[in-house]
Amino acid sequence: MNELAIKDLLYKLADDQLILGHRNSEWTGFGPILEEDIAFSSMAQDKIGHSLAFYTLLQELGEADPDTVAFTRNANQFHNSQLVELPNGEYDFSLIRHFLYDNAEIIRFEMLSQSSYEPIAKVATKLKGEVKYHVLHANTWIKNLGSSTEEAILRLQSSLNEAIPYALGMFEPSKYEQELIDAGVYAGEEAVKAEWLKRIEAVIEKTDLKLPDLATIEPKMGGRYGEHTEHLQPLLDEMAEVFKIDPTAEW
Amino acid sequence: MELTKENILTLLEEVKDPEIPVLSLVDLGVITGVDISDEDHVTVNMTPTFAGCPAMDYMKKDVERTLEKHGITNHTVIMSFDKPWDSNKLSEKGRRHLKEFGLAPPPKYDLILDLDILEHVKCPYCDSENTDLRTPFGPTLCRSMHYCNDCRQMFEQFKPL
Numbered sequence: 001m002n003e004l005a006i007k008d009l010l011y012k013l014a015d016d017q018l019i020l021g022h023r024n025s026e027w028t029g030f031g032p033i034l035e036e037d038i039a040f041s042s043m044a045q046d047k048i049g050h051s052l053a054f055y056t057l058l059q060e061l062g063e064a065d066p067d068t069v070a071f072t073r074n075a076n077q078f079h080n081s082q083l084v085e086l087p088n089g090e091y092d093f094s095l096i097r098h099f100l101y102d103n104a105e106i107i108r109f110e111m112l113s114q115s116s117y118e119p120i121a122k123v124a125t126k127l128k129g130e131v132k133y134h135v136l137h138a139n140t141w142i143k144n145l146g147s148s149t150e151e152a153i154l155r156l157q158s159s160l161n162e163a164i165p166y167a168l169g170m171f172e173p174s175k176y177e178q179e180l181i182d183a184g185v186y187a188g189e190e191a192v193k194a195e196w197l198k199r200i201e202a203v204i205e206k207t208d209l210k211l212p213d214l215a216t217i218e219p220k221m222g223g224r225y226g227e228h229t230e231h232l233q234p235l236l237d238e239m240a241e242v243f244k245i246d247p248t249a250e251w
Numbered sequence: 252m253e254l255t256k257e258n259i260l261t262l263l264e265e266v267k268d269p270e271i272p273v274l275s276l277v278d279l280g281v282i283t284g285v286d287i288s289d290e291d292h293v294t295v296n297m298t299p300t301f302a303g304c305p306a307m308d309y310m311k312k313d314v315e316r317t318l319e320k321h322g323i324t325n326h327t328v329i330m331s332f333d334k335p336w337d338s339n340k341l342s343e344k345g346r347r348h349l350k351e352f353g354l355a356p357p358p359k360y361d362l363i364l365d366l367d368i369l370e371h372v373k374c375p376y377c378d379s380e381n382t383d384l385r386t387p388f389g390p391t392l393c394r395s396m397h398y399c400n401d402c403r404q405m406f407e408q409f410k411p412l
Binding site: 035136 | 302333369388
């Protein structure tokens with residue numbers, strides 16, 4: 001198997017989780033209710049743990065150690081989708097992003113748990129159980145709030161419309177897409193997207209929300225190869241603030 | 252002490268989960284293997300409960316400290332996902348200790364997690380199943396929060412995973 005293809009896959013998995021983990025952590029102390037504060041903080045901790053598992057696999061393939069990789073790259077060296085770097089906005093936007101992202105993430109992990117590339121398969125087998133809780137959380141709130149008050153429905157619908165082009169950007173194909181598919185690493189982005197669509201539709205159908213017509217939407221691609229919004233670099237600067245002052249600091 | 256797998260596991264009974272001090276790592280199910288080489292080198296394999304659990308590093312160091320306290324200096328402790336943890340790996344003794352500690356033990360299940368198995372967890376205080384899931388996220392990554400409609404208390408569950 002081409003090692004560059006595996007690294008490409010690992011970087012996008014790890015970076016998505018690191019960046020969304022950081023965004024989730026921004027809810028700590030600010031959640032609309034205590035339980036949601038704890039939920040987003042817990043998911044932050046999970047996601048940063050998941051990114052560490054993938055950065056560790058990268059280190060085994062000869063990349064720098066996880067802290068160096070996480071804290072010393074600039075925005076144009078990150079492989080995360082633009083969806084995860086967008087500011088939290090209000091709770092409705094964070095919830096919609098969480099719903100769109102985690103429903104895709106769990107499919108990736110389910111597929112990767114069957115991967116021909118054993119180190120990824122082992123990690124994915126472990127992590128899919130944890131992400132299940134994230135999906136249950138997102139789906140429960142979308143179902144509850146998506147059919148509750150007029151304001152809740154309007155807010156969620158507007159966030160959904162805003163997030164959808166970025167969500168489609170999660171499925172930007174890899175430079176090594178066909179190679180990864182042929183080698184049985186996983187079924188590829190188109191397959192993830194098709195299954196994702198089925199799952200999010202099944203939830204949205206139970207609410208008063210409407211999924212925009214995806215055929216009319218231009219996906220926000222580029223994140224997988226370093227094209228990012230203006231929001232990523234400030235996030236990285238903040239995340240790496242302590243590390244840049246003292247790389248040996250423990251906190 | 253003779254260096255055998257059984258003896259090492261007995262020693263490791265001393266090492267407790269720092270967040271649930273009644274539960275040993277052996278009962279938690281995170282010790283996935285003990286090997287003793289012909290040269291008496293002891294290798295302990297461990298796996299995290301949750302990948303982001305901040306206590307895992309502490310537990311690994313605690314295993315090393317415990318081995319050394321018992322004079323076993325020729326050792327390697329490895330943390331990996333080779334044999335991933337799931338909550339069915341909690342021992343019966345561990346489950347009993349959890350309940351005594353006031354934490355509902357996770358149900359044994361077929362590893363297909365759905366809302367049903369989270370919704371009516373048995374209350375560790377009064378054994379009622381008339382309970383509701385309040386949130387799947389609790390004070391630590393491995394706990395969810397529930398409410399008992401009979402004894403009217405909040406309680407936590409060690410989550411099925």
